Amino acid sequence: MDQETANQLYDVGGKLLFLNAPERLEFGIDYNAWTIGPLFKGVKLIPPGLHFIYFSTTSKEGIQGIRTGFFKYFDTGEIVVREWNPKIEDLYGESELDPSQVERYIINIRDFDRNMGPYPLDPPTYYQRWQHLTNHITPGLVKRILPNNGRVSHLPAVTPAVENEEPEASTTSAAATAAAATPTTTIRDRRKGQGIEKEEGMEFTPFDLRQSFPSGATGDQVTKWSLDKSWLVKDLLQRVYRGDHRLLLGEMQLAFVCLLMAQNFSGFQQWKQIVHLLCSCHEMVHDHPTLFVDFLDTLQQQLEECPVDFFRDILSENNFIASMLKNLRDVIPPSSTALYTKFNKMKQFLSTRFQWELPDQADEDEEEEDDDAPVVVDLENPY
Template sequence: MDQETANVLFEKGSCLLFLNAPPNLEFGIDYNAWTIGPLFKGVKMIPPGLHFVYFSATSKEGVQGIRTGFFHYFESKEILVREWNPQTEDLRDETELDPDQVERYKINIRDFDRNMGPYPLDPPIFYDRWRKLTNYITSGLVRRVLPNNGKVSHLPSQTMQEEDPLTVKDKRLGKSVEKEEGMEFTLFDVRQSFPEGATGDEVTRWSLDKSWLARDLLRRVYGNSHKVMLGEIQLAFVCLLMAQNFSGFNQWKQFVHLLCSCPDLMESDPNLFIDFIDVLQIQLDECPEDFFRDILSENNFVAHMLQNLGRDILPQQEGLKARFDKLRLFLSHRFKWDLPELDDDEDDEDAPVVVEMD
């Protein structure tokens, strides 16, 4: 990194003290991962903001274990302490450590300096991508959705086990999606998108146009800020992309379905949908091609949703139409998809068209 950036991060950057980790552990933060050695003590000069820290133990036979990790919103100059627990092959957080010892670690953080690697910003492309992928996620959102110190679990929720069924059936995928323990995404059912006590006409209207549900969530959960809602969409997607977490996947799909089915809200608040398309394109650009084809596009889910979104754009909404056209061009170049033009009148079953390339 250049000297000016290094100086700024030296003054304002955060530190993660990662103690007693075994050699050959895979350790990563955001898009960067390493196999660590015996002298590794953590990462310094972490840019303030959201980061995902993860690790995976390696067996004596060299087999990589399940990736485990946590999200943390680092404040400027923050020092976060984690210690390896060999019994559980997981981390102890500060609530499980001697508070006096933790405080001594923080006061004497410079003693660990030579054993801490700097957050990689050279080249800056990976950090720039990470920021774009997470730019709406706030510290409050992380605390609400991941109350267990940001930890992403792969264990089924005890509540779900008690209530039975254990899993939430996702009929579009034809698979069962478990609700993992400690994941508190906003609860809503996109199939029940009308107010309680609605008349028959209202049920019909708001089942086809899900604007009532979107407005209710914006008012009740997100303080009428669509950027906070987009933050939860981003967090759900990153839980899937980085942690292979399927509660995140289920939540992301619900939000995509919701926001691609709101013509009334689109007419009154087009900027929400311009920002949503920005978020969606950045997310799709981060997907490996096989991941996109095997998971996100199964049963043409993304295609159907984007067709709905495109058809709801009004002719006079030139800015929104231009942004959607940009997304269509991106899909054509990135995944060899051709979504129909907005004025095309073709059945959902016929799109998208996969263009065969030599």
């Protein structure tokens, strides 16, 4: 980057002052990570928008610690101050910093300039990929889902599990109990009788795929909306996402980035829930095809970031992606040209990147017919 461009970006870009960090700390922002030296003081020229800052300590034996980090939505020219606490090998909380000292740091930010690395924008590939992964995530989503200043923690729940009564509706499901719980609560999966650890400070939108019908539903309605999750999608869009499906996709993106960048199990579980939900609709595909065009675009962007072995070992567990995409394929209306085009693009991508073929519905129907066909036995020579 030439000096003129750097000067133009200096006032526009955000700045992260990262003080007193130890040597050999792994420090990263988005797709870029470094092992820092004694002079490192932070990052400058950060493009406005959402970013993930993360770090992990390295032992004397060279063993990497658990990655910890926080999401931060940088406004134009915003300056953020963080300071390392050596006693806990983590950052001080914002409330623990001296406000007057922080203000002095901000006023004299240029004194730190030579020790702040520029956000890598050349070549722009990594930043463009980051934008594609996070384009639906809003500051409000980050604040609601990660209320602890955007922090992603791996600290598990520690208190005993509490048995709860069976839910009457989706808002009182086990997932809802998790969202309402304190950061030190273990929830119990009643289906398996096992405790599920919930990372501290994670408040993803709770919904129960088994409770996908309205309270007081008739038997016919329970059957219909149990097979077709459209009612549940409509309810979530109205009740949680202000009627904007991009916010639902934003939560799907935030969950995936928590998995990809922070190896976060809660993010993985929520991502699977949302994929399952959106691939299990019939009525919504007919009424709102744009939602599913955007969903497939978001899903493909995410799968492009997955290494081949990741897809094979995790995403294809129990044929998850295969079964979900087949569900969606089977309900795409013939009149929805844009959705058909997007789905075929996804099929081609899976074939090219993962060497995994999603068969056409006609081929599957033919196989089923062959399986059901009568068997002809030669009575004269039955063996």
